[in-house]
Amino acid sequence: MPDLDPATTALLTVECQNGVVGEESALPELAKEARDSGMLERVAALAEAARGAGIQVLHAVAERRPDGRGANTNARLFRAAGKLPVRQISGTEAVRLAAPLAVAEQDLVVRRLHGLSPMAGTDLDALLRNLGVRTLVVTGVSSNIAIPNTVFDAVNLGYQVVVPADAIAGVPASCTAEVIRNSLALVATITTAEALLMRWAPAT
Template sequence: MSIPSYKKETTALLFVDPYNDFLSEGGKTWPHIKGIAEEVGLIDNLRTIKQAAREASIQIVIVPHRRWEPHDYESWSHPSPSQRTVMRGHHFARGEWGGEWHPEFAPQDGDIVAKEHWGSSGFANTDLDLVLRQHGITHVILVGLLANTCIETTARYAVELGYHVTLVRDATAALSKKMMHAAHDLNGPTYAHAILETSELVKALRQG
């Protein structure tokens, strides 16, 4: 895959699920992804990409998972295994620390926060597609969590909707190396237009 060029007028950085539960010490999911996150340098890479996107005037869009509230999913006919996990563990609980933004990745003025997604796709049953199209976005770069669930599902959906999609190997994490391998080496090449390292993406943004 070649490295694309990214025009500031038509490119958006989709930052998926930047919650304390995912990215902060003490978060409910952090212990399960910490090994891989530290191995790939996730936090530093997210900092680098966020700064590069701002310097390049790339639109940043926060793509948040549903913040758990009491009775979520309990009466559903077919909650997914992931939704059952959230129901039991109260991940990203609304009004609690775990459901707050990681302090370094909270939305800033000019950023867009899409409506919360209930499943894995940031597009399904949200306003994400509408917001992107209203801002003239054609290219999306996905970072955040998790590589093989919300990142992959949102990216696949984006391709189906006609967007140019970039994945960033070391700006995400998963529960195991096998899941990372599946996301980037097995599945990613079947739909993504580019799969980059943070250094490659930053260079491309600066040249864009």
């Protein structure tokens, strides 16, 4: 496990927004898994503990303009998203963080209008480097697509990556375990939310 020095560590939540994992989600199966598994509560607890330990928290949000301008159409996923009853439109409730998560004053929010990863074509890498971050703790959804993309991009950019296995989710639930075992464990440090919470707990 990297040393998780607060000066060089950041916690990232990926697509933990109402339109993805909230009660009015465009992806109800994924939302149900994220909520029923306790993933959202663990991510919220990690964010709170990280702030208390002096670790920067960032939230990656996927959204699109009402006219879709600039959004990808080069994969079935993108075309299907444009037809869903709940759309991730900028400025709407769908792109706000889902409870129990909330944006604290010191948090940073990184929004993207295109692609599959919050690292590609956004401010995220520049923000992390300006903050002196070398280790990135990745949480959120989904283990099917966005989480692997985030981890691979971060590793390619030279970051140490830590993934708490019970603070990410995908569908079906078995997919998450397979992705961790066969892909993420090869490039990132796999841990649990509890282990991180113990590391970040205030000294008594």
